[in-house]
Amino acid sequence: MRDVVIVGAGVIGGAIARELSKYKLDVTIVEKCSDVAMGATRANSAIVHAGFDAKEGSLKAKMNVRGSKMMKKFAEELGVKYKRNGSLVVGFSEEDRATLLDLKKRGEINGVEGLRVIDREEILKLEPSIGEKVTVALHAPTGAIICPYELCMACVGNAMDNGVELKLNFDVKKIEKHDGYYTVYSDNDSVSAKYVINCAGVYSDEIAKMVADDSFTVFPRRGEYMLLDKECGKLVSHTIFRCPSKMGKGILVSPTVDGNLLLGPTAENIEDKEDKSTTAKGLANVRMQASEQVSGINFGKIITSFTGLRSVGSTGDFIINENDGFINCAGIESPGLSSAPAIAEYVRELLVSAGAVLENKESFVAKRRPMHYFKECSDEEKNAIIKENPAYAHIICRCEMVSEGEIVEAIHTNPGARDVDAVKRRTRSGMGRCQGGFCSPYVVEILARELGVAYTDITKFGGESYINIGKTKEV
Numbered sequence: 174m175r176d177v178v179i180v181g182a183g184v185i186g187g188a189i190a191r192e193l194s195k196y197k198l199d200v201t202i203v204e205k206c207s208d209v210a211m212g213a214t215r216a217n218s219a220i221v222h223a224g225f226d227a228k229e230g231s232l233k234a235k236m237n238v239r240g241s242k243m244m245k246k247f248a249e250e251l252g253v254k255y256k257r258n259g260s261l262v263v264g265f266s267e268e269d270r271a272t273l274l275d276l277k278k279r280g281e282i283n284g285v286e287g288l289r290v291i292d293r294e295e296i297l298k299l300e301p302s303i304g305e306k307v308t309v310a311l312h313a314p315t316g317a318i319i320c321p322y323e324l325c326m327a328c329v330g331n332a333m334d335n336g337v338e339l340k341l342n343f344d345v346k347k348i349e350k351h352d353g354y355y356t357v358y359s360d361n362d363s364v365s366a367k368y369v370i371n372c373a374g375v376y377s378d379e380i381a382k383m384v385a386d387d388s389f390t391v392f393p394r395r396g397e398y399m400l401l402d403k404e405c406g407k408l409v410s411h412t413i414f415r416c417p418s419k420m421g422k423g424i425l426v427s428p429t430v431d432g433n434l435l436l437g438p439t440a441e442n443i444e445d446k447e448d449k450s451t452t453a454k455g456l457a458n459v460r461m462q463a464s465e466q467v468s469g470i471n472f473g474k475i476i477t478s479f480t481g482l483r484s485v486g487s488t489g490d491f492i493i494n495e496n497d498g499f500i501n502c503a504g505i506e507s508p509g510l511s512s513a514p515a516i517a518e519y520v521r522e523l524l525v526s527a528g529a530v531l532e533n534k535e536s537f538v539a540k541r542r543p544m545h546y547f548k549e550c551s552d553e554e555k556n557a558i559i560k561e562n563p564a565y566a567h568i569i570c571r572c573e574m575v576s577e578g579e580i581v582e583a584i585h586t587n588p589g590a591r592d593v594d595a596v597k598r599r600t601r602s603g604m605g606r607c608q609g610g611f612c613s614p615y616v617v618e619i620l621a622r623e624l625g626v627a628y629t630d631i632t633k634f635g636g637e638s639y640i641n642i643g644k645t646k647e648v
């Protein structure tokens with residue numbers, strides 16, 4: 174019998190697992206995919222929002238502002254790239270100025286520091302490439318950027334290093350309530366625990382229904398993005414949001430922590446919780462809006478496009494509640510990433526009020542070695558590492574300059590990579606200009622060797638996504 178089972182290894186499940194790993198508790202995370210961070214956490218805008226967007230007094234507002242204040246230290250401890258680049262919400266008219274003043278007021282009530290509404294002259298000093306028709310902006314110096322899936326992997330990895338168990342490919346199909354505990358079932362496995370924490374993203378309403386809780390629903394809202402080459406990453410330094418209008422919230426133009434330029438997302442309510450397709454219409458909309466916000470975007474440098482699905486809850490706020498030892502973390506749409514460390518604290522308190530006894534674990538280690546530490550080493554340090562292990566001198570991904578040593582490390586560091594995309598998310602191999610055209614076969618080879626399986630057993634993203642079906646002359 175475990176103390177806690179967490180359903181879903183996104184950034185919310187991961188942050189909660191990491192928080193609970195500070196205490197003497199037996200915790201298991203179950204995740205239906207073959208890796209962590211496969212839901213909304215994988216595909217989003219990667220912004221640590223300052224906190225002026227969410228309605229005053231809402232749980233979203235409280236979690237966002239607290240989470241944003243916690244994030245720098247949180248990311249530092251976990252060795253995750255984080256940059257406080259500040260944000261600008263840009264407007265094009267006097268009507269927009271009034272909206273921005275309202276946003277500023279809301280932000281101040283929420284507790285956001287340093288907000289200012291500024292005019293074009295000052296905007297140009299901050300962002301020389303700002304769109305020609307931009308006249309006014311709300312400047313939030315506390316806005317930041319982070320890598321969301323890296324944060325999730327680091328949370329889960331640190332939790333595992335501190336004793337949490339992770340069960341991948343565990344698709345929860347049924348939950349039984351017994352006297353004082355629950356049993357969570359997949360088709361071929363089960364875990365029993367005193368407390369269940371539902372962090373299943375867009376499926377969290379379906380998990381809640383398994384314990385007869387139909388108090389909310391969650392539907393997917395599609396957001397489409399374009400990602401541009403690192404050559405374009407310095408076009409802006411701030412995250413450039415668009416003033417919300419009758420047409421919706423609009424898209425953003427932002428540098429990423431890895432130096433690319435990100436444009437998007439659109440917002441379209443859909444029904445299929447698995448539909449992660451991009452559309453010509455959506456991407457054209459991104460292109461049109463981005464060009465109004467920022468001048469000189471080189472659309473010839475797009476290296477990929479992708480879609481993320483927001484989990485929109487029926488209550489309009491984050492749905493975080495506890496009943497009989499079952500905790501929901503549902504409807505965690507934006508700013509869920511920004512709020513993750515604060516939600517983890519909040520859930521810890523819910524567990525305590527549900528009767529869990531939390532005793533500090535003296536052996537808890539808060540720090541995790543940065544995933545990209547090798548890249549950040551000086552030449553002398555790199556030479557020393559290479560002397561010990563020449564695999565660090567063998568470059569596998571030429572676009573992102575990722576070595577064999579880093580790939581081997583990604584396979585053997587919690588939570589270990591088991592497929593090609595998992596290696597990509599940990600090391601960036603395959604994320605550059607050629608999008609894996611050159612390095613993928615080598616990554617397959619290294620995975621097969623390190624995991625002791627056949628070349629043909631390696632998949633792109635788990636399940637049936639096999640890359641090689643046999644030797645050429647045998648087929």
Ligand SMILES: Cc1cc2nc3c(=O)[nH]c(=O)nc-3n(C[C@H](O)[C@H](O)[C@H](O)COP(=O)(O)OP(=O)(O)OC[C@H]3O[C@@H](n4cnc5c(N)ncnc54)[C@H](O)[C@@H]3O)c2cc1C
Pocket residue numbers: 180181182183184185186187203204205206209210211212213214215216217218219220221222343344345346372373374375376395396397438481482483484505506507508509510511512
């Ligand atoms: C387009 C878009 C833009 C966004 N931009 C931002 C932003 O800039 N800043 C910000 O703060 N937030 C942003 N967000 C919100 C943020 O991404 C989410 O709030 C956050 O990722 C939610 O994390 P989660 O762990 O709740 O859900 P998810 O990441 O979706 O994780 C849920 C996990 O549960 C698993 N699961 C589901 N069903 C089962 C089952 N039956 N059994 C086992 N496992 C299951 C899934 O596989 C998944 O891994 C954005 C979201 C989107 C989609």
